[in-house]
Amino acid sequence: MACGTDHVFRGLNPMQKDITRLSFILLFAPFALWIVLLIVLPHIGMVIISLREKVAPRVYEFSFAQYIDFVQEPIYWNTLLRTGSMSLLVTVLALIIGFPIAYYIAKIAGKRSKGALFLLCLIPLWVSDLIRAFGWILLLRETGVVSTALQKTGLVSQPIEFLYNDATVIMGLVYTVILFMIVPLVSTLDGMDDAMVEAGYNLGGNGPTVLRRIIIPYAMPGIVSGCIVVFMLTAGSYLTPILLGGKNSSWFTEQIYEQFISRYNWESGAAFGFLLLFFTSLVVWLGLKLSGQTLSSTVAKS
Amino acid sequence: MAQRRNPAFMMGYRLYVLAFFIFLAAPLVAAGTFAFNDSQFPALPWQGFTLDWFFNDTEPKLGMFHDRRLLRGLYYSFVIATMVSLLSVFVGTCNAFLFVRVNFPYKNFFYIMMVVPLVIPGVILGISILVLASTVANGVEETFNYEIEFLRPGISLVVLGQFSFITTITSLVIIARLRKFDQTMEEAAFNLGASRTRVLWTVTLPFLWPAMFAAGIVAFLVSFENFNTTLFLVGSEAPLTITMFDRMVKVGSTPVLNAVSFFLMVGSGLLALLSILVQRDKTET
Numbered sequence: 001m002a003c004g005t006d007h008v009f010r011g012l013n014p015m016q017k018d019i020t021r022l023s024f025i026l027l028f029a030p031f032a033l034w035i036v037l038l039i040v041l042p043h044i045g046m047v048i049i050s051l052r053e054k055v056a057p058r059v060y061e062f063s064f065a066q067y068i069d070f071v072q073e074p075i076y077w078n079t080l081l082r083t084g085s086m087s088l089l090v091t092v093l094a095l096i097i098g099f100p101i102a103y104y105i106a107k108i109a110g111k112r113s114k115g116a117l118f119l120l121c122l123i124p125l126w127v128s129d130l131i132r133a134f135g136w137i138l139l140l141r142e143t144g145v146v147s148t149a150l151q152k153t154g155l156v157s158q159p160i161e162f163l164y165n166d167a168t169v170i171m172g173l174v175y176t177v178i179l180f181m182i183v184p185l186v187s188t189l190d191g192m193d194d195a196m197v198e199a200g201y202n203l204g205g206n207g208p209t210v211l212r213r214i215i216i217p218y219a220m221p222g223i224v225s226g227c228i229v230v231f232m233l234t235a236g237s238y239l240t241p242i243l244l245g246g247k248n249s250s251w252f253t254e255q256i257y258e259q260f261i262s263r264y265n266w267e268s269g270a271a272f273g274f275l276l277l278f279f280t281s282l283v284v285w286l287g288l289k290l291s292g293q294t295l296s297s298t299v300a301k302s
Numbered sequence: 303m304a305q306r307r308n309p310a311f312m313m314g315y316r317l318y319v320l321a322f323f324i325f326l327a328a329p330l331v332a333a334g335t336f337a338f339n340d341s342q343f344p345a346l347p348w349q350g351f352t353l354d355w356f357f358n359d360t361e362p363k364l365g366m367f368h369d370r371r372l373l374r375g376l377y378y379s380f381v382i383a384t385m386v387s388l389l390s391v392f393v394g395t396c397n398a399f400l401f402v403r404v405n406f407p408y409k410n411f412f413y414i415m416m417v418v419p420l421v422i423p424g425v426i427l428g429i430s431i432l433v434l435a436s437t438v439a440n441g442v443e444e445t446f447n448y449e450i451e452f453l454r455p456g457i458s459l460v461v462l463g464q465f466s467f468i469t470t471i472t473s474l475v476i477i478a479r480l481r482k483f484d485q486t487m488e489e490a491a492f493n494l495g496a497s498r499t500r501v502l503w504t505v506t507l508p509f510l511w512p513a514m515f516a517a518g519i520v521a522f523l524v525s526f527e528n529f530n531t532t533l534f535l536v537g538s539e540a541p542l543t544i545t546m547f548d549r550m551v552k553v554g555s556t557p558v559l560n561a562v563s564f565f566l567m568v569g570s571g572l573l574a575l576l577s578i579l580v581q582r583d584k585t586e587t
Contacts, residue, residue, distance in 0.1 A: 019498075027400040030393045035415050038466035039422075042430035049433050097322070104319050117319075119578075124326055126570040128527030130543050131563040134550065135329025138336060138560075143345045145332060175325070229421060236423020238530050243550070253425045253530075260429055260534065270433060273426045280423070 043277075050271035066271035076255065076272070083252040084279060086166070087234040090173045094181045094230050095223065097174065102185035102222075103215070107194070118186060125179050133243040136172055137163065140244075164246040172244040177233050181226040188222030189215075224293045228284050235280045252276055334567055337560035344557045355561040366561045375545035379526050382457060382541055386464045387472075387521035391514050393465075394472030398510075401473075402480045417474075419467040424530030431463050432534050456537030463531045468524050472517035479513030512581045519577040523570050542566075 053063040070076045105117045124132060139145045140162035150156045162168055196218070200210040216223070241251035256276065260269035288294060336344035340352035342363075358365040366372050401413060419427070432455065439453035452458035483506065491501045529543045536544055546559060 024400075024404050024406065027396050027404060028406075030396045031400055031412070031416070034393055034466070034469055038431060038462060039415075039419055042427075042434040045434040045437055046426075046430040049437075100315070101319060101322050104315065108315075117323075120323060120326070122574075123571070124330065126523055126527075126574045127330060127567055128529070128543055130527070130529055130546055130550075131333050131566060132329050134546075134555070134559065134563060135331075135333035137555075138332045138344050139329060143343070145345075148345070175329070232421040232423060236425055236530070238425055238533070239547075253423070256425055256429065257533070260432075266433065269429060273429050276423065277426050284421075 046270045047274055049267055050274050052267055054267065066268045067275075069268060070271060070275060075250075079250045079255055080252050080275065080279060082250060083235055083276075084283065086170060086173075087231050087280075088283070090170055090177065090234045091227050091231045093170070093174050094178045095227060098178050098181040098226070099185060099219075099223075102182045102189055105182070106186045106189035107192075121179055121182050121186075124175075129176060129237075129239045130243075132176060133172060133240050136168075136175070136244060140168060163244060164248065166245070166249075169241050169245040169249055172240045173234050173237060176237065176240050177230045180229045180233060184222040184226045184229075185219060188219050192218050220291065221293060224287065224291050227287060231283060231287075232280055235276065330567065333560055333563040335560075336557050337564040339557055339560075342556060344555055344560050355557045356565075364558065366558050366565065369558060371545055372542070372558070372562060375540055375542035378457065378539045379541040379543070382460055382464070383522045383525040385461045386468055386525040387518040389461070389465050390469040390472045390521045391476075391518045393469050394476045394517055395510065395514060397469070397473040398476040398480045401477055417470060420470040422467065424467070424528070425534070427466055428463055428531040428534030431459065431466065431531075435459055435462075454537065455535055457539050459535040459537075460532050460541065463535045464525045464528050467531070468521045471524065472521050475517040475520065476510065476513050479510055483509055516577040516581050519573050523573060526566075526570070 050066050051062060051064065052060040053065040055061050101121070105114055105121070109117055137144070141147070142159045142161040142163075144162070146162060147156075147159045150160065151158075192215070196214055197210055200214045205213065236253060238251070238253040238257065241249040242254060245251070252272070253276070256269055256272045259265045259272060337355050338351050338353070339349055340354065341349040354363045354365055356365045357367055359368040397416060401409070401416070406412075435453040439450045442448055442450055487509075488501050488505055491505050496504070526541075527543060529547065532541060532544060540548070542562070546562060549555070549559060
């Protein structure tokens with residue numbers, strides 16, 4: 001590594017060169033240890049474990065058995081497809097709901113209220129997923145606030161259970177992740193010059209045209225970066241589907257937990273983990289290709 | 303833009319923004335408010351105001367400050383969060399100097415590697431670290447007959463698991479600050495004859511302190527509230543989120559969980575405010 005850095009040190013005397021190289025090694029070491037030991041090696045380990053099969057106690061053989069199991073058992077890949085498509089839906093909803101909010105904060109709100117609104121947006125970020133889901137449970141369950149209030153006002157005669165259905169899970173997920181959509185959008189829209197919008201109107205565009213031809217193309221890096229983070233967070237979420245959707249929410253992370261902790265079947269749990277990672281990365285890659293963005297122009301920037 | 307749109311549209315827009323913020327606040331208000339309801343269940347009707355769910359010391363209304371398991375969870379969470387924030391701020395600061403000050407080959411690639419842990423699902427980080435740690439521990443146990451305690455599920459693994467993605471957050475915060483640093487200030491100090499270490503301690507680090515502090519607070523909060531990664535790495539010393547989850551799922555909820563929620567919301571709100579104040583002070587002076 002260090003030899004490749006020579007061109008940087010050209011023009012320094014040998015002693016300074018040594019110091020610079022030493023400080024490079026000292027700075028690179030913690031980074032390398034962190035990434036190699038906690039990210040790269042664990043994932044390699046996970047893939048290796050997923051590629052073996054228990055043939056006898058403590059005896060393992062190389063095999064694709066876990067992946068074949070996954071393909072042959074419809075419940076597994078159905079769950080993965082369901083998780084993927086619901087995550088996409090959540091991402092789209094978060095974008096549609098979040099974009100006007102981000103635009104309001106970045107462009108319409110006054111200087112003072114801007115900062116305050118932005119902070120308000122961040123507040124749920126400081127509160128655990130668990131507490132947010134717990135709050136929704138208190139509001140939406142059969143004996144919850146909404147059901148009781150509806151009965152009090154005489155709109156309905158019986159308690160209603162709002163929990164344990166897909167709509168609630170999607171709502172809860174949108175709630176959990178929407179901040180990660182709004183924050184990058186606000187920071188991109190913030191950098192947009194108002195004159196661009198003015199020019200669009202002066203050239204005869206109406207509201208929707210200006211939105212479609214000027215604002216959205218400008219905000220594209222923020223949109224893509226928000227979508228990637230939101231999609232990954234949703235697909236990898238565990239608490240919200242399980243608490244708001246109950247045991248039947250069939251989220252893929254529940255399958256991983258089930259294999260790993262309940263059945264103690266690490267081989268298949270690792271295979272599922274790898275499949276989730278592979279599948280979500282594939283979706284992100286496709287999204288980047290379709291939108292013509294790169295990872296470094298979006299996520300790395302914000 | 304605003305002037306060109308008709309008033310009815312703007313009115314509707316404002317109402318939409320208002321509705322959105324009510325949506326954001328609703329579950330938090332619900333979770334917090336029922337902590338003060340004098341009832342066995344966190345539900346309507348309102349039975350009157352009480353602080354029992356915080357301070358009462360007898361069953362059936364055992365307050366959170368007398369509930370041994372919750373207090374132990376709080377303690378473990380605190381220990382874990384402190385270690386994670388110290389470690390991740392240290393590595394984050396090194397990363398900031400590495401990526402802002404040093405040029406080296408494949409820098410962009412390494413930068414993306416640094417950001418990646420943030421988008422890996424927490425569940426997968428948890429299982430992959432569990433798999434590696436257990437494999438290593440088992441291997442060592444079989445060959446050398448020596449048990450490596452800290453690679454077994456427990457506080458140390460939870461710290462490592464959370465550290466693995468929180469470091470990305472601290473790095474990004476500190477990098478953003480270091481990018482704003484005016485390097486002529488360091489050059490001035492060098493010209494005045496200061497040594498490298500002296501410049502680092504008296505010029506560069508004081509400029510970075512607010513960001514390091516803020517990053518530490520963010521790391522502390524994220525660690526405190528983390529669930530997904532922790533779930534797989536936890537041993538017998540369960541941190542607060544795990545304890546609360548167990549209780550929610552197995553025992554059914556009593557308002558003591560609302561009391562804990564309220565306590566956590568106020569605590570993290572104050573910490574977040576503190577980090578904002580610290581950053582603001584320094585940028586103005």
